[in-house]
Amino acid sequence: MALSRDQIAQRVAQELQDGYYVNLGIGIPTLVANFVPKGIDVMLQSENGLLGMGAFPTEEMVDADLINAGKQTVTMATGASIFDSAESFAMIRGGHVDLTVLGAFEVDVNGNIASYMIPGKLIKGMGGAMDLVAGADNIIVTMTHASKHGESKLLSNCTLPLTGRGCIKKVLTDLAFIEIKAGKFHLLERAPGVSVEDIIKLTEGELVVEGDIPEMELG
Amino acid sequence: MSGFDKVVHSYEEAMSGLTDNMTILAGGFGLCGIPENLISEIKRKGTRGLTLVSNNCGVDDFGLGLLLPDRQIQKIIASYVGENAEFERQMMSGELSVELTPQGTLAEKMRAGGAGIPAFYTATGVGTPVAEGKDERQFNGRDYILEESITGDFAIVKAWKADRYGNLVFRKTARNFNPMAATAGKITVVEVEEIVEPGQLDPDEIHTPGIYVNRLIQSTFEKRIEQRTTRPSGE
Numbered sequence: 001m002a003l004s005r006d007q008i009a010q011r012v013a014q015e016l017q018d019g020y021y022v023n024l025g026i027g028i029p030t031l032v033a034n035f036v037p038k039g040i041d042v043m044l045q046s047e048n049g050l051l052g053m054g055a056f057p058t059e060e061m062v063d064a065d066l067i068n069a070g071k072q073t074v075t076m077a078t079g080a081s082i083f084d085s086a087e088s089f090a091m092i093r094g095g096h097v098d099l100t101v102l103g104a105f106e107v108d109v110n111g112n113i114a115s116y117m118i119p120g121k122l123i124k125g126m127g128g129a130m131d132l133v134a135g136a137d138n139i140i141v142t143m144t145h146a147s148k149h150g151e152s153k154l155l156s157n158c159t160l161p162l163t164g165r166g167c168i169k170k171v172l173t174d175l176a177f178i179e180i181k182a183g184k185f186h187l188l189e190r191a192p193g194v195s196v197e198d199i200i201k202l203t204e205g206e207l208v209v210e211g212d213i214p215e216m217e218l219g
Numbered sequence: 220m221s222g223f224d225k226v227v228h229s230y231e232e233a234m235s236g237l238t239d240n241m242t243i244l245a246g247g248f249g250l251c252g253i254p255e256n257l258i259s260e261i262k263r264k265g266t267r268g269l270t271l272v273s274n275n276c277g278v279d280d281f282g283l284g285l286l287l288p289d290r291q292i293q294k295i296i297a298s299y300v301g302e303n304a305e306f307e308r309q310m311m312s313g314e315l316s317v318e319l320t321p322q323g324t325l326a327e328k329m330r331a332g333g334a335g336i337p338a339f340y341t342a343t344g345v346g347t348p349v350a351e352g353k354d355e356r357q358f359n360g361r362d363y364i365l366e367e368s369i370t371g372d373f374a375i376v377k378a379w380k381a382d383r384y385g386n387l388v389f390r391k392t393a394r395n396f397n398p399m400a401a402t403a404g405k406i407t408v409v410e411v412e413e414i415v416e417p418g419q420l421d422p423d424e425i426h427t428p429g430i431y432v433n434r435l436i437q438s439t440f441e442k443r444i445e446q447r448t449t450r451p452s453g454e
Binding site: 046047048049050055056057058059060062063064065066067068070071072073074076082083084085086088089092093112117123124125126127128129130131134135161162163164165166 | 248249250251252274297298299300310317319321322323324325326327329330341342343344345346347348349379389390391392393394395396397398399426442443444445446447448449450451452
């Protein structure tokens with residue numbers, strides 16, 4: 001069975017470590033915050049200028065001056081700090097964020113990522129995504145393995161305009177956990193009930209499968 | 220009398236000197252921390268051919284989106300746009316020129332512009348459409364592109380509190396691009412919720428020193444919320 005959005009988030013959350021500063025992109029990455037393992041403290045960075053993002057507010061707590069990068073109303077966690085956009089991206093570009101999780105349209109064997117633009121269709125802009133992928137060393141891309149029409153999103157070469165070049169090392173899809181090394185995809189784990197053959201079939205770029213591939217363990 | 224008193228008493232006065240084809244830097248992220256009344260004044264004035272530098276372009280009936288129906292904006296430099304239908308129409312038809320710029324690069328362009336740095340190298344955008352036509356150089360084995368900084372004829376800024384000398388304090392994430400915009404305008408106009416006397420703000424708590432501010436006006440704000448997201452009470 002392919003992983004649900006929540007299950008993808010759940011698996012990503014297993015990569016969190018105590019004391020991590022983490023930037024979560026819009027969509028599935030945002031859900032990771034719901035699955036932070038017990039006994040671990042992480043601090044969420046929101047690139048509009050908040051380190052220590054808390055839960056959504058109750059109706060009474062809503063404050064128009066306090067939003068996240070998705071423009072949603074939020075609260076501040078204990079120990080939060082506020083800063084301007086230049087400072088926020090100094091943190092990001094300077095490599096101070098421990099883990100970045102973001103979505104994508106395509107990833108390829110050279111670690112290229114396309115996530116912000118479909119020419120002729122969707123032109124909304126890259127927001128902070130280009131800075132995030134250029135600045136972070138530890139990035140996990142979350143996306144579905146293939147389109148609804150069965151077209152692979154794990155390619156030998158990205159076809160869409162790039163968000164970043166050679167910057168992605170880990171991809172978690174609804175079918176597999178994949179590492180990118182030396183110009184190839186490497187299969188690390190598969191979703192429960194999904195066969196290696198299924199994954200190979202839906203991976204257009206070269207995929208290395210070494211030994212027995214374990215199933216993901218989800219809580 | 221103090222030559223440092225930046226307070227003006229009308230929006231007309233606040234935006235006087237703005238003429239067609241000027242460049243305006245605007246603070247704000249989405250609709251948070253936008254100089255909403257200064258934008259309305261630009262709409263009222265009917266200034267055209269403007270280049271706007273702002274992270275976003277508002278929504279159809281609020282924020283910088285208000286300047287679209289009368290075709291006041293000729294070009295926008297932003298990181299994320301298209302939350303409104305009229306914007307998309309003008310962009311697709313070529314009436315509006317859009318220069319998409321990564322958010323961190325945009326912030327740094329304003330910061331550098333205000334700090335007298337004409338350009339800087341960044342890894343952001345290397346190998347992407349953003350790098351087209353820009354100088355590339357390696358430092359310590361890594362590729363970087365040269366990005367030029369930005370200044371404006373005007374900067375329009377929203378702060379929370381100020382003293383009459385233009386020392387500014389921002390509130391929560393309404394700070395965002397406002398401090399950088401404030402430094403990079405030839406004429407920086409700031410609207411605030413409250414103006415106090417000099418000496419009433421703790422100097423240690425001032426986010427933007429008054430040296431960057433030319434005009435200051437007090438007003439009230441709608442503060443529209445784009446994505447009101449809540450959890451149930453008692454959770």
